[in-house]
Amino acid sequence: MTDTRSRDLITQIVHHPYVPPADFVAPQPPVHKGSTVLFPNVAAMRERRWLDKSSYTYGLHGTPTTYQLEERLCALEGGLQCLLVPSGLSALTTVSLALLNAGDEVLVPDNAYGPNKDFTEIELKRLGIAHAFYDAMNLADLEAKITPATKLVWLEAPGSVSMEFPDLAALVRLCRERGVKTVLDNTWGAGLAFRPFDLLADGGSLGVDITAHALTKYPSGGGDVLMGSIITRDANLHMRIKLTHMRLGIGIGANDAELLLRSLPSVGLRYQAHDVAARDLARWLGQQPAVVQVLHPALEEAPGHVHWKALCGAAHGGQGAAAGLFSVVIDPKYGQDAVDRFCDSLQLFKLGYSWGGPISLVVPYDIERMRSQPHAQLKTGTVVRFSIGLEQVDDLRADLAQALSQAFA
Numbered sequence: 127m128t129d130t131r132s133r134d135l136i137t138q139i140v141h142h143p144y145v146p147p148a149d150f151v152a153p154q155p156p157v158h159k160g161s162t163v164l165f166p167n168v169a170a171m172r173e174r175r176w177l178d179k180s181s182y183t184y185g186l187h188g189t190p191t192t193y194q195l196e197e198r199l200c201a202l203e204g205g206l207q208c209l210l211v212p213s214g215l216s217a218l219t220t221v222s223l224a225l226l227n228a229g230d231e232v233l234v235p236d237n238a239y240g241p242n243k244d245f246t247e248i249e250l251k252r253l254g255i256a257h258a259f260y261d262a263m264n265l266a267d268l269e270a271k272i273t274p275a276t277k278l279v280w281l282e283a284p285g286s287v288s289m290e291f292p293d294l295a296a297l298v299r300l301c302r303e304r305g306v307k308t309v310l311d312n313t314w315g316a317g318l319a320f321r322p323f324d325l326l327a328d329g330g331s332l333g334v335d336i337t338a339h340a341l342t343k344y345p346s347g348g349g350d351v352l353m354g355s356i357i358t359r360d361a362n363l364h365m366r367i368k369l370t371h372m373r374l375g376i377g378i379g380a381n382d383a384e385l386l387l388r389s390l391p392s393v394g395l396r397y398q399a400h401d402v403a404a405r406d407l408a409r410w411l412g413q414q415p416a417v418v419q420v421l422h423p424a425l426e427e428a429p430g431h432v433h434w435k436a437l438c439g440a441a442h443g444g445q446g447a448a449a450g451l452f453s454v455v456i457d458p459k460y461g462q463d464a465v466d467r468f469c470d471s472l473q474l475f476k477l478g479y480s481w482g483g484p485i486s487l488v489v490p491y492d493i494e495r496m497r498s499q500p501h502a503q504l505k506t507g508t509v510v511r512f513s514i515g516l517e518q519v520d521d522l523r524a525d526l527a528q529a530l531s532q533a534f535a
């Protein structure tokens with residue numbers, strides 16, 4: 127035996143023999159860090175398998191911390207396998223890159239999250255992958271656009287900014303019949319509003335093939351972490367995406383995983399609190415003279431409300447579940463200047479992208495520039511989107527009231 131104390135001081139620090147006792151148990155899972163993972167001998171190094179998550183080989187291929195987060199996210203969304211990526215957008219792009227080849231075609235809802243449309247139109251096109259945008263509120267439009275080259279159909283419920291809620295089960299059933307894989311951007315539902323892998327209330331088997339989720343939003347809940355997940359129920363499909371994910375060199379930081387593990391237990395409470403406050407304020411805004419339309423899927427007059435009710439209506443003792451996000455259309459008699467003045471006059475609502483955190487946010491949108499097709503369900507006027515945070519709802523109402531009177535008096 128070498129006397130380790132005869133070694134240089136620095137070597138003693140680097141190779142310190144002390145190992146703490148193993149039985150430390152605490153409510154939060156420990157944070158394991160490592161690019162390098164150590165093996166006891168060459169045989170173990172050659173034998174270790176990371177693909178089935180039975181052991182560890184390299185930080186990029188998983189740690190106890192990322193494995194735990196993956197399993198919890200599977201439980202949240204009702205899937206069986208999970209991959210973690212460094213943003214919601216990279217969840218979307220990794221799925222498309224993994225499953226599409228030159229000559230294939232992908233269909234994306236015209237009201238999808240804008241950067242997913244940009245990735246499809248610019249990057250996938252560069253790789254020889256064709257696309258079409260379809261109207262998710264019109265089953266016949268999707269049906270007409272599926273061709274033998276169609277290999278993947280993107281879904282989003284509700285649509286981005288305009289918040290139309292599609293008949294998700296009907297869209298998925300059609301894709302199933304045509305043998306086309308479906309992937310849902312599940313950021314709005316977050317695993318809480320509906321079960322994307324079990325879309326039928328009667329327990330029948332119908333679900334999307336893949337969910338992609340911007341954990342940046344509700345699971346993080348702090349406005350301080352960027353992360354995404356890709357969840358499946360089919361081991362082969364998971365493996366296809368996992369191998370692309372591995373070859374692309376995509377990984378997440380242990381400290382970000384720690385923040386997610388810390389926030390996840392409260393996601394249900396936060397989601398419901400955002401939802402209750404958002405519905406209250408959406409209804410109130412609908413009574414204000416400057417507002418010509420409120421776009422919130424839980425409100426009866428909103429586009430696709432019946433589909434929202436069918437899919438999400440049973441949650442919370444029949445109240446349904448609907449996140450903290452909605453938009454309003456401002457009367458077109460008020461110009462962009464007045465709408466900008468309204469947004470600038472808000473004090474508690476801050477100007478900023480993303481959602482799901484404690485601070486309420488507002489963004490004015492130019493919806494005409496975001497759509498390639500006419501959108502019959504939207505009234506004319508400037509669209510303003512709100513993300514409701516965790517402030518007291520009466521304070522938010524008072525803030526909206528003072529900004530409305532400053533801008534639209």
Ligand SMILES: *Cc1c(COP(=O)(O)O)cnc(C)c1O
Nearest residue numbers: 213214215239313340342352353
């Ligand atoms: C925010 C968002 C994304 C992207 O998430 P990032 O983490 O910001 O990249 C994707 N889809 C939807 C619906 C989103 O709201």
